[in-house]
Amino acid sequence: MKWLSNSNRKPVLILSSAVMAFGVLAGCGSKDSANPAPDAGDKGANTKTAPFSLSIMAKSFTNDNASPESKVWKKIEEVTNTQLKVEFTPDANYNDKLNITMASGSLPNVVFIPSNIIRIPTVSNAIKGGVFWEIGPYLKDYPNLKQYNPTTLNNTSYDGKIYGLPAVRPLGRYGTSYRSDWLANVGLSEPTTVDEFYNMLKAFTNNDPDKNGKNDTYGMVVTKYAGPWDIMQTWFGVPNKWGADKDGKLVPAHMTPQYMDALKFFKKLYDEKLINQDFAVYDSAKWNDPIINSKAGVAIDVVDRSYQIEENMKKVNQNGTIGLIGSTKGLPLPSTQGHAGVFLISKSGVKTESDLKKVLNFFDKINDKDIQIMLNYGLEGTHYKVEDGKLITILKPEDPQAPDINNKNLNQLSVGVPNVLDTAFKPGSPIRAKAAEVKAANEKNMVPNPAEPLTSAAYTQKGAQLDQIIADARVKFIVGKIDEAGFKAEVDKWKSTGGDDFIKEINEAYTVAQKK
CATH class of the missing domain: 3.40.190.10 (Periplasmic binding protein-like II)
Structure with missing residues (x-):
């Protein structure tokens, strides 16, 4: 895939x-x-x-x-x-x-x-x-x-x-930053599929990518900020927050079948220890540290993180390098x-x-x-x-x-x-040039959120509570505290808490907008 x-x-x-x-x-x-x-x-x-x-x-x-x-x-x-x-x-x-x-x-x-x-x-x-x-x-x-x-x-x-x-x-702001020197050490090429991405994380965990003879690395650092999950789930066809079903009705991302496919993949990464086991509480302010200190090899976030990591890493490891992946093979990319x-x-x-x-x-x-x-x-x-x-x-x-x-x-x-700032001066380094290139290329392959300009009274009143239910359920599934049936029960809770009204109101607003 x-x-x-x-x-x-x-x-x-x-x-x-x-x-x-x-x-x-x-x-x-x-x-x-x-x-x-x-x-x-x-x-x-x-x-x-x-x-x-x-x-x-x-x-x-x-x-x-x-x-x-x-x-x-x-x-x-x-x-x-x-x-x-x-x-x-x-x-x-x-x-x-x-x-x-x-x-x-x-x-x-x-x-x-x-x-x-x-x-x-x-x-x-x-x-x-x-x-x-x-x-x-x-x-x-x-x-x-x-x-x-x-x-x-x-x-x-x-x-x-x-x-x-x-x-x-x-709009196309996100990318995958990875230790390109590690990728060369484990003999792999830049990934373009989910399977190749998984193989990169596995090699970064098990194949001594820093060549220090110790089993002291893991694939990807994730923090309590949920952005990486939101990004990765789109690889499985999960829509950008909302997507249209076969009847043209808008459906929230977590109620699509592709969402469960993504959850199972995330759980696999956790179970095989390819990500940090404390991700649910890991401070996002320390996100770069494991990569800079040669403990982890990947971070998924804004493309700017790539050069922030490399420039700080060069202070302690001149041989460390960062690569950056944006939208590949012309596949669509959800926009910010x-x-x-x-x-x-x-x-x-x-x-x-x-x-x-x-x-x-x-x-x-x-x-x-x-x-x-x-x-x-x-x-x-x-x-x-x-x-x-x-x-x-x-x-x-x-x-x-x-x-x-x-x-x-x-x-x-x-x-x-x-936007003139990205091209006003020569990039200070190859990775900064790559970051600007990826942002520009990403904008050609984006899927917007069709519900972004729509409003819902139910969400205005209960949005924080609704979002927290799904966020907690995702973490619980990844770490094994609930199974697929348990996740479905949380979705039912979301619906009864105000989610059904949210869906109804968003679709009513969508119908009106489509007529204008």
Whole structure:
């Protein structure tokens, strides 16, 4: 059986009002030529208009935020003809701040919601009540914003309409990182099927892949984070969270026959000790350690993990190398959500269509290549330098920065479309080049979750409980605490707890969406 290299991270994202967190950003402005975007203004005019005032509430990850004294800040204002007013809110306090702001009804120009908007009732209700602008029909007029992937836009839609600008993340983000030096030592080739993957794990466990003469290695490290199971199950034909049955009805992944095939494979890996036996409680913060320390040979997660592992491993083992597998043989790959939240434009802060276009123009302009690079890396010669086409960091994110060069947290303004950062500079190493290659290739072979933009009252009320029932049942099956009948009993429990209503409501929403 062919295997679909890594894909969806978590089956159904569990989000609620209490989980609302991230940067709330307001953006607007006219083009650096002084004209307000594809607005009803004089496109060919050279007369500079007055700066458009922006109120921005943004999430911060450091205490020493950028301020209007910053050269980066001033450059953003210059190219967008705006006057920025940014209120940074620390990550730890952001949930409360966002809830208070939403409840107050006094919103900044743009609110960043760190999840799918339908997962947060206060946000979806606000959209339904006309609090935010519908922006879908306008995106085609902006050279950067019109490049959004349709899957990403659909994933963040509400009632079939686009209200937000997604903060883009790769749709094909997942991959299998493995010790390529170990694979050579055991005489195997990169796997392209489930059986070949199993044989790799078996060899990494039993065939002394590090050549130290000891039986002290195992195949793959798994943590209490469930992502690897969600990814691997797709190799068996399990749908991306939801899939259509023969009658066109949506069925949750765990109720498909392929799901049990995947569970039996996972149990086999556990029973044969090809994975760490404490996976259910293993701290995900220590995920890389067993590979770096030559105890395990494989990790399945985001492709970025591949170079994180190799770069840290080189500090203790110069001979260690990491390989990376993405979607192979043209097989489909379940997509991620493709975003880390969305920017919503409030009607209370942005009262006219003309101003709406200025907001969209602001986001479009700051996603030009040179501005994206500046927002994320800072000023060339100050924050970084380029040698032989490679970016070399001068100031690290944790380094203190004088107010005039401080660019901290301004990257929270960028939606990252199109993605220019992966190709802006030469990769620092072959594995970084491979990571960028895999992400791009994966996007050609993805299966989206058809239920991503759909909502359910039952899930809103009981989603965390429903997800926990299946998550616990999967672990219990893998470690042998329940058998197939026991798993079926847990699914029945899931259904009676609210799962049946969840399925019914998702299919009702799906039917409506199909007609639009």
